[in-house]
Each structure stands twice: as C-alpha cells, then as structure tokens.
Amino acid sequence: MKRRGDKDMTVILSVRGLKKYFDVTEGWWKKEKQYLKAVDHISFDVNDGETLGIVGESGCGKSTTGNLIMQLLEKTEGEIIFQGVDLSTLSKQELRKKRAEMQMIFQDPFSSLNPRMKVFDIIAEPLLTHLNLSSERLKEEVLSLMDQVGLDRSYIHRYPHEFSGGQRQRIGIARAIALKPKLIICDEPVSALDVSIQSQILNLMSKLQKELRLTFIFIAHGLPAVKYISDKIAVMYLGKIVELTTKEKLFSKPLHPYTEGLLSAVPLPDPMLRNKKEGVILEGDIPSPTNIPSGCRFHPRCPHAQEKCKKEEPTFIAHEEEHYVACHFPLKEGVGVLEK
Numbered sequence: 001m002k003r004r005g006d007k008d009m010t011v012i013l014s015v016r017g018l019k020k021y022f023d024v025t026e027g028w029w030k031k032e033k034q035y036l037k038a039v040d041h042i043s044f045d046v047n048d049g050e051t052l053g054i055v056g057e058s059g060c061g062k063s064t065t066g067n068l069i070m071q072l073l074e075k076t077e078g079e080i081i082f083q084g085v086d087l088s089t090l091s092k093q094e095l096r097k098k099r100a101e102m103q104m105i106f107q108d109p110f111s112s113l114n115p116r117m118k119v120f121d122i123i124a125e126p127l128l129t130h131l132n133l134s135s136e137r138l139k140e141e142v143l144s145l146m147d148q149v150g151l152d153r154s155y156i157h158r159y160p161h162e163f164s165g166g167q168r169q170r171i172g173i174a175r176a177i178a179l180k181p182k183l184i185i186c187d188e189p190v191s192a193l194d195v196s197i198q199s200q201i202l203n204l205m206s207k208l209q210k211e212l213r214l215t216f217i218f219i220a221h222g223l224p225a226v227k228y229i230s231d232k233i234a235v236m237y238l239g240k241i242v243e244l245t246t247k248e249k250l251f252s253k254p255l256h257p258y259t260e261g262l263l264s265a266v267p268l269p270d271p272m273l274r275n276k277k278e279g280v281i282l283e284g285d286i287p288s289p290t291n292i293p294s295g296c297r298f299h300p301r302c303p304h305a306q307e308k309c310k311k312e313e314p315t316f317i318a319h320e321e322e323h324y325v326a327c328h329f330p331l332k333e334g335v336g337v338l339e340k
Helices: 062-069 092-101 119-130 135-148 153-157 165-177 195-212 223-229 247-252 257-264 271-276 307-311
Strands: 011-023 035-047 051-055 077-082 102-105 183-187 215-220 232-237 240-246 317-320 323-325
Touching (some): 011 215, 035 062, 051 062, 119 165, 135 153, 135 165, 195 223, 223 247, 232 247, 240 257
Parallel strands (some): 051 215, 102 183
Antiparallel strands (some): 011 035, 011 077, 240 323, 317 323
C-alpha cells in the first residue's frame, strides 16, 4: 500500500484484527464474564514517512490502540506487524531492541518527565540504555538533540519544574527522537498546551518528520490539529474504526454520520461562515463499552439510522478509492469544513 504520488512508499506498520478486551466481571459467583471492549477488531496500514491521525471522542479506544502498538498493553487478539515482524512473537530481549525504533510522545508534559532528573539525564536516558557512548559523545548527542527541538543549551542542567508546558513537551520530543526511531506514537501531544503553543509544537513535529523521515501515529480529539499534521485519518467510535481515508476526502466529503457530527462540532472563526454552516448535532452519550448496542454501535445517536442499522453490524469496506467506511447508508453529501 503506497501513498499517492510516491512510488517508493512502503508499509512500515500493519495492524490486523486488533482486539483488546478488559475483564470487568464483578463477583466470583458470576458465571458469565463481562468484558470492556476497548479496541474491537480494527485494521489499518501506516506507510513509511507518513502520518496517520486517529480521532474520536474520549473512550473510543484511540489511546489504547497506541499502547497496544507500543506493547505497553497485551493484545487480546490480532496482529501488530512492524517492519515485517509480528511484535507479539518477540522475546523480551528482542522487543527491547525493537523499541529503539518505536518511541512515544505522551499527552501530559508535566507527568511524563521525571521531576528528579535534569534535562541532560532525561534526554540521555534512551542513549544510555541502547547505545555504548563515551561521556563526551553522549553530551554532544544531547546538545545536538536540544538544538533540533529548539531548546537553549544552557537549560541542560535544569529540572522539569523550571520549564513551561511547551518547553517540557520539547524535552519529551528530544527524548523520543534520540535513537532516530522509525515510528513515533503521539498520544494527544498538544492537548494539554495553550493554543499558541500547540501550533509551535505541531510545526516542530512537521519539521522533524521531514528532516528525519519519521512516521507518526497522531492520536487526538481536536480535528484542526489532526488535519494539519496527518496524511490519512482514522475515525474511531466505541473501539471500532468507522471511517478511514485521506485528510482531503475526510474534511471535504465525510461518509459516516459520526464523522459528519464531529466535523459539525468544529467552531469556525468567521461569523458569516458560522451562520451558513449546516450540520448535525450528536445527541446522547456514548454507550458503555461493556454494553455495546446491537447492529451498528452508532445507531442510537445516528440521525440517519434505519431498522437495518439496529440489527446488522456494518462491514468496514472501501466505498471508493482510498475511502473506507463502516456504514449501511453512507452519506451522499457530507459536511465539509476547514477547507484551508
């Protein structure tokens, strides 16, 4: 599977039939176990050097997906194939080596850094773990990484509490790129930052992606950020991917009613456009992942639901080229926003 216009693009990560069920049965006397279906049979490919955005409401399973790919959680079922290797088949020692090529940027820049470690020690930690460098070479590498992420070299002996949120996230990014990984999972890396700082971090990530040929999985619930940095976008709902396509198609012609609802909720800065904007409002709360509705799991909130939607679960299929959707009645004309 190759990205449009790039004949040399190859698949670096392939996820097939991935499931993660948590046993939430209460009481030893219960005969039938109850499971929370956090991720329920999802499949996708990520090409080398591109960004796949994963978006959805809180509790949809997007962060769990990232943790499963990083092997921070044990899958219930499915395959996670990274550079041709099924990660679940690796021994602990083999996985440790493979993790040098897979890194993660966390949501909270305050809790993801050890408050007792200085900047030098935080950035140097992965280098010390995986490489055998002299003290002089180690310092050169750390200083070079600080330059790459826009941190002043004089900060090298400071502690995390002495920095702003944006600066802390830059430290986290420096740590993530230290080993020159192939894949970085970005778990809502800008959601805890001010809007002005968000744009700076997104610009930095785009710059590093081009310079280092990084592959990103960008997990977020903010559609503008996802649109800015992603090549393809997967929309998740209750553990399922309901739509997957290029960002251009998703924002100009969504096919799934849930995607339409997410796009309708995006505020537009121009009052004139805001008044003309038509869309749908998603009503009701997300059902419990321990009690998923029959048929299409979105049908209780869908304004277009029909009787078939209540009984039959839709198949995730290609509706048109590079546009996959799980819906019995895909939209003919969606709500397009954020065109520029």
